[in-house]
Amino acid sequence: xxxxxxxxxxxxxxxxxxxxxxxxxxxxxxxxxxxxxxxxxxxxxxxxxxxxxxxxxxxxxxxxxxxxxxxxxxxxxxxxxxxxxxxxxxxxxxxxxxxxxxxxxxxxxxxxxxxxxxxxxxxxxxxxxxxxxxxxxxxxxxxxxxxxxxxxxxxxxxxxxxxxxxxxxxxxxxxxxxxxxxxxxxxxxxxxxxxxxxxxxxxxxxxxxxxxxxxxxxxxxxxxxxxxxxxxxxxxxxxxxxxxxxxxxxxxxxxxxxxxxxxxxxxxxxxxxxxxxxxxxxxxxxxxxxxxxxxx
Numbered sequence: 001x002x003x004x005x006x007x008x009x010x011x012x013x014x015x016x017x018x019x020x021x022x023x024x025x026x027x028x029x030x031x032x033x034x035x036x037x038x039x040x041x042x043x044x045x046x047x048x049x050x051x052x053x054x055x056x057x058x059x060x061x062x063x064x065x066x067x068x069x070x071x072x073x074x075x076x077x078x079x080x081x082x083x084x085x086x087x088x089x090x091x092x093x094x095x096x097x098x099x100x101x102x103x104x105x106x107x108x109x110x111x112x113x114x115x116x117x118x119x120x121x122x123x124x125x126x127x128x129x130x131x132x133x134x135x136x137x138x139x140x141x142x143x144x145x146x147x148x149x150x151x152x153x154x155x156x157x158x159x160x161x162x163x164x165x166x167x168x169x170x171x172x173x174x175x176x177x178x179x180x181x182x183x184x185x186x187x188x189x190x191x192x193x194x195x196x197x198x199x200x201x202x203x204x205x206x207x208x209x210x211x212x213x214x215x216x217x218x219x220x221x222x223x224x225x226x227x228x229x230x231x232x233x234x235x236x237x238x239x240x241x242x243x244x245x246x247x248x249x250x251x252x253x254x255x256x257x258x259x260x261x262x263x264x265x266x267x268x269x270x271x272x273x274x275x276x277x278x279x280x281x282x283x284x285x286x287x288x289x290x291x292x293x294x295x296x
Contacts, residue, residue, distance in 0.1 A: 018043075019248030024255040034118075034191040040249045041085075041119040047243040048122070049086055051250075054242070055235050059284055064089045064184060066283060067213045067290050068096050075100035077112070077179035080203065082168045082196075083186025084115030087126025087161070089213070093182070094132045094160040108134045108160045114173075116166040123163045133157040168196040173203040180204075184213040188260040197273035204295040210275055212266070212291040215257045216282065223285055228258070266291055 018036040019027065027033060044051070052060045067089065073079070073096045081090040094113045101108045112134075115126055134157070166172050168183065168190050181200040190196045200210050218224045231254040239250040261269070263280055266289075270278045275293030282289050 017248050019252045024251055026259050027252055027256050028259055037189045038119050040247045042121040043247045044243050044245050044249045045121040045125060051239045051242055055239055063213060063283055063288050064092050067211050068092045070290055070292050071180045071209050071211045073097060073100055079113045079180040080178045081115050082183040084117045085122050087115050087129055089182060089184045090115035090161050091131045098132045113161045114164055115161055116164045118167045120165045126163050132160045134160055169199060171199050171203055175202055176205045178203050179208050182211040187212050187214055188256050193269055197269055201274045201295055206295055208295045210293045214289060216286055216289040218286040227287060263289060
């Protein structure tokens with residue numbers, strides 16, 4: 001049994017689902033949105049990747065790679081990917097860090113990329129994926145530039161990404177400790193967008209970058225109508241069939257996008273949180289947008 005989000009009364013029907021038609025009129029105004037989102041993602045975690053690939057027509061990975069490029073990653077950057085889900089964006093960042101490290105003839109340090117998600121059930125799926133590793137040091141360079149083993153010890157392979165169960169609104173990182181903070185398809189799921197943005201700003205170092213990848217709606221009325229027909233009529237049925245979901249997750253998805261703040265509002269919120277040079281980069285006819293801002 002759970003309390004009704006609006007008047008505090010008990011509603012037994014809501015105990016079987018995270019989202020019903022009444023709540024979906026404006027899911028962002030629901031008082032216990034956080035716990036409902038957590039329950040929803042825990043339920044769909046096993047089929048999350050399959051539905052992402054299938055219903056984005058395999059574009060979701062391309063969007064993530066574009067976001068990584070916009071982050072302007074350097075080899076010594078520390079990256080925090082918030083709402084990491086099953087780890088796709090964090091792993092893309094780890095690959096980029098490794099590549100940049102190789103460009104400067106070095107190695108990524110252990111846990112240089114952090115994937116954070118408040119739905120614990122997502123994290124074992126992220127850990128199970130193939131991801132870049134680095135070596136511990138007992139290595140040194142001899143005067144002739146060759147790489148030698150120190151005292152006959154062998155280095156251990158360690159993951160570049162560390163997975164953490166944590167909340168976007170209260171991140172377990174020190175002030176000014178990250179160079180890049182990212183969140184993909186997660187900012188609309190937090191309880192308070194301004195609170196999350198302030199947290200991102202807090203943990204970034206000066207000149208750090210925030211990358212927000214999120215669904216949007218095409219600005220062209222015809223494309224918007226076609227997209228919403230697919231988004232509201234087809235996707236919820238097929239995705240629910242694949243996942244066996246009973247929480248209403250794939251009814252929540254289109255309504256959470258349609259009722260979320262617009263692009264200019266997002267840019268304004270990022271600026272209010274302290275970010276400068278905020279830009280938006282629409283992709284695939286505007287169904288996805290990447291926002292980038294800098295900490296002064």
